[in-house]
Amino acid sequence: MRRRPAASHPGSRGVLAPRANNQPNAPCPVRAHKNKNGPRKGPKIRRILMKIYCVISHTHWDREWYLPFEQFRLKLVDLIDRCLLTMKKYPEFIFHLDAQTVVLEDYLAVRPGKRQQLEQHIQEGRLVIGPWYLQNDLYLTSGEATVRNLLEGSRICREFGGEPCPVGYLPDQFGNISQLPQILSGFGIHSVVFGRGYTFFNPDKTRKPTKSEFIWKGPDGTEALAIHMKYWYNNAQRFSDNIDTAMRLLDRTAELFQDVALTPYLLLMNGVDHLEAQDGLLPILEQLNARLPEGDRVEQIRLDEYIRRVKEHVEESGTQLPVYQGELRNGSDWDILKGTLSSRAYLKAANVAAQDMLESTLEPLYSMLYYHGGRNAYSLDHFRFQWKRLMQNHPHDSICGCSRDEVHAHMEDNYARIQEASGDLLERGLNILAQHMPAPEDALYQVTVVNTTEITRSGPARVTMDLLDSDKVGNFTLTDQNGVPVGFTVLNAAPARRDVFSPINLPGVLDVQRYQLEVYVKDLPPFSARTYYLKPQNGPCPLPEEIGSIPGLLENEFLSVSVDQAGHVDLTDKRTGTRYPNLLELEDSADWGDSYVYYPGEEAPITTGGLSGHVGGWRQEAFRQSCEITWDLSLPAGFDFEAKRRSPETVSCPASLRLTLERGRPYLEIGYEIQNQAKDHRVRLLVHTGVETAESLADIPFDLVAHSKEDQCPFTMSPVLPNSTFAMLRGEKETAAVFTAGAHEYEHLEGGTLAFTLLRATGVISRGSDGRFTNGDTWLCPDNQCLRTMKGRFAAAFFAPGEDHRAFALAKTFRVPVLAWATACDSRKFSGGRPAVQDSDLAELFYLPDQNPDLRVPDSQPMVQVEGAGLCVTALKGAEDGEGLILRVVNLSDKAVEGKIACKGELTPCALSENPSGAPQRDQIVRTFGPKEIFTVRIS
Structure with missing residues (x-):
């Protein structure tokens, strides 16, 4: 967030006010490539006379920013403790927890005994949560991360016996991506309330007038009712106990909205960053209502109720709202805070690596195991845990690199922990897959390669292969299933000692020859695996060449x-x-x-x-x-x-x-x-x-x-x-x-x-x-x-x-390598460890039974094929309910594309929420994918 000391006035954030939202002289580039001159105007609307002041009591909760997370958590505990007291004192009081659900987890980690109270107020509709897990930056995290954010936020809301607030509340994101209307629609949300990205300038640098309500149209045509918090999310930060002063706040609000609001419903945001609920608010509002002119009123309501009233008025009055299409990234340098795209670039790189590991490597790998009979291998709990850990690095003050040093040091540690767990999950998945591929009976060792992307892959893959000294393999070659030699080179070879860990034996160690290999993989189909087998030979293994002179x-x-x-x-x-x-x-x-x-x-x-x-x-x-x-x-x-x-x-x-x-x-x-x-x-x-x-x-x-x-x-x-x-x-x-x-x-x-x-x-x-x-x-x-x-x-x-529609998938292959795993064909060779009783006739090694006896991974056979220029896969994952898999594709073209999804099984179109949206089909879906359409299908 961009905060600057500023004089308090309607629309500012007091000592924490963003300069741009309220300073008329701040410059602003028009950012969207469509609607570069602002929204398309509707007909002139008559001046609104009646005024309904809709008070939204809330806090904007940055989990970490100018203080580290644990210090802010202490303040969060204070905030919710006192909010619960206010709710007990005033049974009609409503409070919004910034559309987040992670704050419930943060609070209950300290106050586990308060869960029942939270559940009661959530179910009553007085404590308003969701739809988000947390307020992530939308440009520095992937589209899938935003979808998982909504999935997790919705799940937690229902765990507490409530429903997510059906409003896309985006108070302080540093710009809003163009596909948000379609993303939110996939969760049944058709409205957006936002703070940044909707400021336009004339050539003389004066601001263009805009309305607070408009229709935001996504690139696919999806529309959402958009409410711009033009005077920020603290325009009624706290009502004065002095009723005359409080009345002046309402008068000033009415003046500001007079030529801005297109409905009688004026949005008053009662709160700001980390502020607690205003305890005596409801009696103040009652006194204000006694002073307001006939027909006007001020009331505390839920945000979704405010949206309902605005929609109802627009429909009944026939008001035509302006329409805007494109990204909401319009504003000055201080509005959009573009420098956060590159602040602490090392965090951005770590985040992309973690996202790619989850989205494009682990989830597709385990989906392949699930699909081919290894349902036990796919643990939704592991993936949910990893995603939550990753998303906790996604709040905008965190991933944007604009917080204190302690915050970002903790983020690096969190990325390291994510990497450690992901690396272990990767090894587990590859080992399970390799052990369930067809192998010749006389094969000793194998190298398995896996393509977790949607296009056919060719290129080198690196792998470490250990050969037991006791096997006395010597020199070798690699062949495919048909006995055809495969190109490879030995990058390094040396004796080593391999540690072996078993859950039912003591740790052991084995003497091995350790080879660093590079294997050339040719035409590996999408979402498929292939195994090469080691074959002893008399000739030397191929070695790389280092050039002494400069060839240029x-x-x-x-x-x-x-x-x-x-x-x-x-x-x-x-x-x-x-x-x-x-x-x-x-x-x-x-x-x-x-x-x-x-x-x-x-x-x-x-x-x-x-x-x-x-x-x-x-x-x-x-x-x-x-x-x-x-x-x-x-x-x-x-x-x-x-x-x-x-x-x-x-x-x-x-x-x-x-x-x-x-x-x-x-x-x-x-x-x-x-x-x-x-x-x-x-x-x-x-x-x-x-x-x-x-x-x-x-x-x-x-x-x-x-x-x-x-x-x-x-x-x-x-x-x-x-x-x-x-x-x-x-x-x-x-x-x-x-x-x-x-x-x-x-x-x-x-x-x-x-x-x-x-x-x-x-x-x-x-x-x-x-x-x-x-x-x-x-x-x-x-x-x-x-x-x-x-x-x-x-x-x-x-x-x-005409070929650059391949850029998205090719860019993915640059970041996501072909996976390679080398192991013994007999899985017991490297899984035994050391017996509990040594040097006696009782010494014995024990082995776990195969946890996936029905798993059979075919060689070089694609699990899923997606055809159509411009169609890109963004997810292949387990369904949230544990039943089947989810495949998601997006058409990045601005034209309709004839395409096909082929996968043996029942294919059911569904929304981003994973609720069904169409009739199931067998083995393939052939359809026209609309421009910029996001399409999700359940595989079962």
Whole structure:
């Protein structure tokens, strides 16, 4: 959140007010590529005379922000304790818990004995919860994460005997994704109440007038009633006990809404961040009603009741609301807080890795086990636990990187814990799958490869294989089920000791020969597995080659990359002959802003284009070629805030790019590493595609959006844009795309260049608009300078005309590798451990029975096939009720697509809530997928 000290007035947030929402001189770029001039206007509406003041008592609960989670939890316990007392005192009192349910878990962890009271008030409709699990950022988390957020929030609401409040309440998200109307509709929610993203400016920088009620239309055509909290979610933060003063608040509210509201129902938000319920509110409202003119009234109600009344009035009066289509990301730098796309970039990378592991690896892997007979292998509880742990890193103040250092340190620990559990689940799943694939009777060892994505895969896969010394295998080759040799290379081989752990034996250790292998996988179908078998041979195993001299060239069947001795990179697409000269460059510039907003300096950026780098590390392997370009960058040590310029002192910041081409993969992988020792600056990767076009395209959750450079407000300090996993430029002859793995901020520069932020180093949560830091020490965050080694990956890919619909799936294959697992064909070899009684006739090892006796995984047979240009799989998971599997696809095209989903079994269309929405079909669904349609099907 962007908070600045500000004078209290209607629409401000007092000492925690966001500057932009209430300051008329703040600049604002128009962000949506549709409706760039604001909403489509309806007919002129007569002035509303009667006024119904609808008071929504609430708190906006950031679990962590300027205090760590545990300190805020203590305040949450105080808040709910006192709220329960208020509810006991006033049996009609209503309170909203910020549309979240995680707060119930947080509270009950300390006060478990209060559950019955909470359940009672929730069932009475007085304590309003849901539909969310928590208030996540919508651009920095995946579309699936938002769906799981709603699934979990709805589940918890029902656990407490209530129903989720059917309003998409989004008080402080830093922009709202275009597909929210469709996502919410999938849960039976057809309204949105939001705070940011709906501010438009005229050419003279004055604000365009907007109404507080409008129709928000999603890219698929789904419509939602939208309520803009134009005067923020604290416009009635607390009513004065002095009734004259309280009346002036109502009068001021009526004045502000006079030409804004299209119905008599005026939304008064009674609360703000972390504020407790106003204990004496209802008697104050009673006194105000005695003073109001005839026909007017003020009352405390539920948010969904407010929505019901607005809808009813619109329908009965025939009022035509304005219509807006597109993302709600319109506003100034301080409205949308675009700098949070890149603050603490290491958190974003960790989040994408965790999401990909759950969404695109573990869930599809275990779904394959479930489908082929291993129902016992799929534990919904494990996955629900992992998702909740991950979502607890998704609140906007957390994943946006705009909180105290302690908060983000705890997030890193949480990501580490998620990774530990996910890694173990991955090994378990692969081992179960490998042991249930067909194998020749004489086979000793096997390598199993698994494709958990929706497209056929080719390319190298790395795996560690242990061979027992007692088996005396020697040299070997790998063959497929038909005995055909498979290409592989040995990257490393050495003796090792393998620890063995068993749940029913003591830990043991085995002497093994440990091989690091790279196996070439060719044409592995979607959602399928294949096993290769070890076969002893007399000849030596193939080894990789390290090149001593500098060849200057990387090459595979798709691309050719030349790198000169200074580090300049030229790429040629061998399929089209198109050349992309001087493809890559690093750029460093001043950033004297904060965790929310990038403030550029006046000095020209420093780039590597004019520097001579060192090129080395050339490797020529069977399936991979790579090299590394390094620079010892001398960068200003920081920023002189008095002189408003970068420091004359410099520090060394070694930086490198690792370029890799792999056989079978039509993209250049670009790994980067920066040893950051400088402060107050931004580092970007520039990809000079040379594709001249007025628009850039980027994926955001469940959508592919176009952004024109002309839509950018010329006075924004930072014309950056969001992307989830790729951005691209579509020209007349080719499309150039850049795949990302956690970098969510890009800019479309002149000359067909895409600039991706790798690092943004600042040391405070928030500054004034003049760059001065006037807050107390609470708002310092020195670790946000990111004085650490920053690493990450990109890939550059190129498409012929009409082929870039493959970008989403190809970007997924860049982030999600083909899985590989090596083990003994006899599962007992590595599962025994050590007997309890040693060196006697009683020594015995025990083995668990097969937990999945009906599991049979066929070799190279796809479980599911999805056909149709632009159709992309976002989920293959267990159903929430434990009955069957859920497959979700989205049509990212803005045109209808004829497509097919093929999977043996009963296929039932359902909503995002997983409730059925259509008649079941057998083995396949052939249908027209509407533009930008999200389609979900249950497999049973």
